[in-house]
Amino acid sequence: MPPSTPQTQPAQQLVGEFVLVRLTALRGTLTDGDLDLxxxxxxxxxxxxxxxxxARRSGARVTGATPAQSLLLKAVKDALPPDARPARPPRHVELLERVDHLGRETAEAAAGLARITGFFGQVVARLGGTLLHPWRLRFTALVFHMQETGLNAVPIVALMAFLTGIVIAYQGADQLRQFGAEVFVVDLVAISVLRELGILMTAIIVAGRSASAFTAAIGSMKMREEVDALRTLGLDPVEVLVLPRVLALLLMLPVLAVVADLAGLLGGGLMSWYELGISPGMFRTRLLDTDVSHFLVGLAKAPFFAVIIGVIGCFQGLQVGGNAESLGQLTSRSVVQAIFMVILLDGMFSVLFAAAGV
Amino acid sequence: MEAVVEVRGLVNRFGTAVVQNGLDIDLMRGEVLGVVGASGTGKSVLLRSIVGLQKPNAGSIKVLGVDVLTADLSATRGRWGVMFQDGALFSALTVRENVEAPMRVQVKLPAALRASLADLKLAMVGLPPKAGSLYPSDLSGGMRKRAGLARALALDPEILLLDEPTAGLDPIAASEFDALIAALRQALNLSVFLVTHDIDTLNATCDRIAVLAGGKVLVTGTLAEMRQVRDPWVHSYFHGPRAHAALGR
Known part of the structure; x- marks a missing residue:
């Protein structure tokens, strides 16, 4: 590019195509003088x-445009921002930015906790209301969700528990054989499956299957304003959408837990028979000797897990905004939160039952 | 005059429902063609066929001399812009990023330059500067349509296809949009294929009108010619109370 001064330089004649695909190449070829098109x-x-x-930067004139080009130039000129330089976002001090970010995240987490607690209270209140007025319950929806979250989950829950039973019996046999205490593998399988693993594995699978389904279904309804439509019809979204789902889980999770217990014992029993030669009859006898409280302790946790999974799944669904990305984010968040809360609660129950001596 | 879109013998069937049955239509260079018809006469299906979203059962479609039924997607990239009914903006991107999206596909540009060009397009469709950093869900219906138009115009296409551009807008916003299309068409030398129900839009922007009925183009012509047509649907469309209000008697 030759050195130039606006006063003395003749108009620069522009040639060729001035179009988007050549824009990077064209930048820097323009001089400060008048431009001839x-x-x-x-x-x-x-x-x-x-x-x-x-032309605006150098104060030069633009000449030689055809009528069509003049129209385009005028339209673009009218649309140019007052300052041609693109606005740059102001640079933050990095540390300050991070502290700011941390503060915002903390405040957001606290607000989220408050919201979900409020939502939980709302669900419990509606649940109480439904117990008082059972005819207001959406029976069809309830049965539908019982099938979706309960019946349809039976194969995967049973398979998972069966395999868990096999693994425990196999690993236990290996260790107990060293002490000649092979027969205690029955107690090992019975206590671990009935008390902990049956219900825990079931809750984790249901959290993965149903919490995500709840969030996605309610979230896409939220995105298409169906939830708002319900409100305008005078229907409470919690009663219509959330209650049948939570109630279905509440009813079905204990059933699934029993299925898982049975499958786990079956797996453990088969493995003991194959690996240690403990006959089914002997397995049964030893099984009946273990305290029934283990089974009840396991089962008692099911309703709590059910409510946690259902409430988190529905709550995250109602948090979805207008944006497709948020649906995906909240669906994965709901699964992670539900599984985390289930395990946390399970730990708290362990402490509680230990203190109570059960 | 040269036809930029040339549809011949188009047939579209959905199950037993025949939507188009040997339809012929042309869009000439530089004109604004309004496509009207009762609900279910296949206006949107026609538009979707032209841009290759709907594979027809029979017929040929040429856009700028390219057969869209067999050609690769990239053959016509950047040469047409489509504005869907509700804008169809990418909800995870800001409005500015939405307008930048077609540019990213077409040409490698420095980010700041691309942002300036996107802002220019947004200003040209009459959006305020601050709209660029908003997300589509934060916009009103009219602003979403403008943003959709800005994205359709991002690469300076030769053909602009609009699906119900003024549906759902208030009368003031709708006539502003009509004026915008008329002005941009002049400035950018566009050929416009415009599907609409809005008789004001037909009046304000269209050079020629095509009426779809029975799977074919029933009649084409200017608005004045439309008002002479004897067909009962066309007559009641262009002589109904709304038409009288829009066109005067």
Whole structure:
């Protein structure tokens, strides 16, 4: 580019195509003098933008445009921002930014906790109301969700528990054989499956299956304003959408837990028979000797897990905004939160039952 | 005059329902063609066929001399812009990023330059500067349509296809949008394929009108010619109370 001064330089004649695809190449070829467009073969908005921003910066004139090009130049000129330089976001001090971020996240987490607690209270209140007025319950929806979250989960829950039983019996046998205490593998399987693993594995699978389904279904209804439509019809979204789902889980999770217990014992029993030669009859006898409280302790946790999974799944669904990305984010968040809360609660129950001596 | 869109013998069937049955239609260079018809006469299906979203059962469609039924997606990339009914903006991107999206596909540009060009397009469709950093869900219906138009115009296409651009807008916003299309069409030398129900839009922007009925183009012509047509649907469309209000008697 030759050195130039606006006063003395003759008008620069622009040639060729001033279009978007050539924009990077064209930048820097313009000089500060007047611009003559007679040599242009084509011009689009991007080219017009380049010419006009250059002309404005140097105060030069633009000449030789065809009538069609003048129309385009005028339209672009009218649309140019008052300052041609693109606005740059102000640079933050990095540390300050991080502290700011941390504060915001903390406040957001606290607000989220408050919201979900409030939502939990709302669900419990509606649940109480439904117990008082059972005819207000949406029976069809309830049965539908019982099938979706309960019946349809039986195969995967049973398989998982069966395999867990096999693994425990196999690993236990290996260790107990060293002490000649093979027969205690029955107690090991019975206590671990009935008390902990049956219900825990079931809750984790249901959290993965149903919490995500709840969030996605309610979330997409939220996105398409169906939830708002319910409100305008005078229907409470909690009663219509959330209660049947939570109630279905409340009813079905204990059933699934019993299925898992049976499958786990079956797996453990088969493995003991195969690996240690403990006959089914002997397994049964020893099984009946273990305290029934283990089974009851396991089962007692099911309703709590059910409510946790159902409430988190529905709550996250109602948090979805207008954006497709948020649906995905909240669906994965609901699964992670539900599983985390289930395990946390299980730990708290362990402490509680230990203190109570059960 | 040269036809930029040339549809011949188009047939579209959904199950037993025949939507188009040997339809012919042309869009000439530089014109604004309004496509009207009762609900279910296949206006949107026609538009979707032209841009290759709907594979027709029979017929040929040429856009700028390219057969869209067999050609690769990239053959016409950047040469047409489509504005869907509710904008169809990408909800996870800001409005500015939505307008930048077609540019990213077409050409490698420095980020700041691309942002300036996107802002220019947003200003050209009459959006305020602050709209660029908003997300589509934060916009009103009219602003979403403008943003959709800005994205359709991002690459300076030769053909602009609009699906119900003024549906759901208030009368003031709708006539502003009509004026916008008329002005941009002049400035950018566009050929516009416009599907609409809005008789004001037909009046304000269209050079020629095509009426769809029975799976074919029933009649084409200017608005004045439409008012002479004897067909009962066309007659009641262009002589109904709304038409009288829009066109005067």
């Amino acid at each position: 007679t040599g242009l073969t084509s011009l689009d908005t991007a080219g017009a933008w380049l010419i006009l921003t250059q």
